[in-house]
Amino acid sequence: MAARIDGKAISQAIRDEVAQEVARMKSALGKVPGLAVILVGSRKDSLLYVTSKEKACEQAGIRSYSVNLPDTATEAEILEHVHKFNRDPDVHGILVQLPLPKHVREQEILGAVSMDKDVDGFHPTNIGRLAMQGRQPLFIPCTPRGCIELLLRTGVQISGKHAVVIGRSNIVGTPAAMLLQRHNATVTVVHSYTPDPAAVTRTADIVIAAAGVAHLVRKDWLKPGAVVIDVGINPIEDPSAKKGHRTVGDVHFKEACSVASAITPVPGGVGPMTIAMLLQNTVESAKRAYEFNGT
Amino acid sequence: MAARIDGKAISQAIRDEVAQEVARMKSALGKVPGLAVILVGSRKDSLLYVTSKEKACEQAGIRSYSVNLPDTATEAEILEHVHKFNRDPDVHGILVQLPLPKHVREQEILGAVSMDKDVDGFHPTNIGRLAMQGRQPLFIPCTPRGCIELLLRTGVQISGKHAVVIGRSNIVGTPAAMLLQRHNATVTVVHSYTPDPAAVTRTADIVIAAAGVAHLVRKDWLKPGAVVIDVGINPIEDPSAKKGHRTVGDVHFKEACSVASAITPVPGGVGPMTIAMLLQNTVESAKRAYEFNGT
Numbered sequence: 375m376a377a378r379i380d381g382k383a384i385s386q387a388i389r390d391e392v393a394q395e396v397a398r399m400k401s402a403l404g405k406v407p408g409l410a411v412i413l414v415g416s417r418k419d420s421l422l423y424v425t426s427k428e429k430a431c432e433q434a435g436i437r438s439y440s441v442n443l444p445d446t447a448t449e450a451e452i453l454e455h456v457h458k459f460n461r462d463p464d465v466h467g468i469l470v471q472l473p474l475p476k477h478v479r480e481q482e483i484l485g486a487v488s489m490d491k492d493v494d495g496f497h498p499t500n501i502g503r504l505a506m507q508g509r510q511p512l513f514i515p516c517t518p519r520g521c522i523e524l525l526l527r528t529g530v531q532i533s534g535k536h537a538v539v540i541g542r543s544n545i546v547g548t549p550a551a552m553l554l555q556r557h558n559a560t561v562t563v564v565h566s567y568t569p570d571p572a573a574v575t576r577t578a579d580i581v582i583a584a585a586g587v588a589h590l591v592r593k594d595w596l597k598p599g600a601v602v603i604d605v606g607i608n609p610i611e612d613p614s615a616k617k618g619h620r621t622v623g624d625v626h627f628k629e630a631c632s633v634a635s636a637i638t639p640v641p642g643g644v645g646p647m648t649i650a651m652l653l654q655n656t657v658e659s660a661k662r663a664y665e666f667n668g669t
Numbered sequence: 670m671a672a673r674i675d676g677k678a679i680s681q682a683i684r685d686e687v688a689q690e691v692a693r694m695k696s697a698l699g700k701v702p703g704l705a706v707i708l709v710g711s712r713k714d715s716l717l718y719v720t721s722k723e724k725a726c727e728q729a730g731i732r733s734y735s736v737n738l739p740d741t742a743t744e745a746e747i748l749e750h751v752h753k754f755n756r757d758p759d760v761h762g763i764l765v766q767l768p769l770p771k772h773v774r775e776q777e778i779l780g781a782v783s784m785d786k787d788v789d790g791f792h793p794t795n796i797g798r799l800a801m802q803g804r805q806p807l808f809i810p811c812t813p814r815g816c817i818e819l820l821l822r823t824g825v826q827i828s829g830k831h832a833v834v835i836g837r838s839n840i841v842g843t844p845a846a847m848l849l850q851r852h853n854a855t856v857t858v859v860h861s862y863t864p865d866p867a868a869v870t871r872t873a874d875i876v877i878a879a880a881g882v883a884h885l886v887r888k889d890w891l892k893p894g895a896v897v898i899d900v901g902i903n904p905i906e907d908p909s910a911k912k913g914h915r916t917v918g919d920v921h922f923k924e925a926c927s928v929a930s931a932i933t934p935v936p937g938g939v940g941p942m943t944i945a946m947l948l949q950n951t952v953e954s955a956k957r958a959y960e961f962n963g964t
Contacts, residue, residue, distance in 0.1 A: 504797075505847075548802075558862035
């Protein structure tokens, strides 16, 4: 039976570390990190995310700033808030909650966030630095960073291993592949044009599944002993569940458990790591801004 | 026996196409593209490269500008020339010949080249855009672009194939892997930490060898029918050669010929493509600057 990689416990440990760093900064400088969140519209899931980010900030001692604009907000109005936060020295991270309403050009808005405050790490310059040898990104995108932290804190060796990343999104798959390679894994990226994804994935020591397809990865996709990180958050119908549906990953958890050596559950695996890494990115940004060094 | 991919002929075809574009631009606008090359020091190989670039520009009708600074030039002096070319509307591409003398910080100089004129395409923002879905790089780095052109113009299908890139340099391996993935190949990057590079490479339909190690890729590294692009330019001793040495690739050509379906020779494969793509990048830059459209 595969060991369960406990994202809840690991993310809590990171959040505790972050809280300690914040406390140390506060007592040394009288300053705390600040995270600004811009929400446009009233999507329920977005509201939920924003609320949980604010709560996590509060617990860690990070000051949170939030702006809630109506669905009808213009690009100019949104940009005004981005610029205001760019200028505000108490704000060290700016997050624009996605998706934005359709009439707003996402790239225009995201591109306006100051590189120094782009805690999501999605700016092309940041992605380029992540890909290049001898360069350092300012921020490592939160979800991929969370995947790697899960491996590192579980004692999984990455260097010299063959890693397969399923999915090539800008937000997860592509930066995850870059990170794995930075840790000296041999990386293969599987995507919708891969003729036999199961065969490729079966060669992997480490699998990061980020395709967004429920139960895509079955037992026969995995090499015995593989370590599996499941990024998927997919709702499926389940009449036995209270709400009539439940959330599953990209990996068929039960089947994978009989083959893998370790695996993240969904929920409680990668999910809680994203917010923990967001807090960590925000603290690191504040430390840079104040030239406040690590322990 | 593997078909030989004739880089000399293909690069000549591209240079002819570039010359036609330049002529078309000249007759329509009275303008031609301009390429500036900054050379610091007097390394023989660098001088040779710069001279051949100037010659290639001349043949294509591209105006070339070159500055030759002494080995002792300061960063400020070099930057002055970079800024001058950045401002010059007749210059559409700026190339800083590498390597720079050791006292000069390469990243500072390269980072000063205007994004719009970075025909080498090495700027992190450009690499980030190359890596990301839905983004377009301004320039595709010349040597990797040359590799892909060789495949495309030989009628090799890339989409759905498994490609292995050997080497992860910023200049060749990394952008080559990104390009192959943009063409929907499933890509694996092999590097110095890969425990069994032969076994991984043997799974590839397309191999791009860019490790900089003479004769690294032997017969048993290749799957029968693989297409092999050899980026290596390695001098090896050869008492039978006039100068006592000759140039070989990263692939053992003779051995590979008995297994591969197609292969680039060294010299005469990827080598001449780099300059052809540099010319093409320069013309594309001029077309953007003059808002002059394609045929």
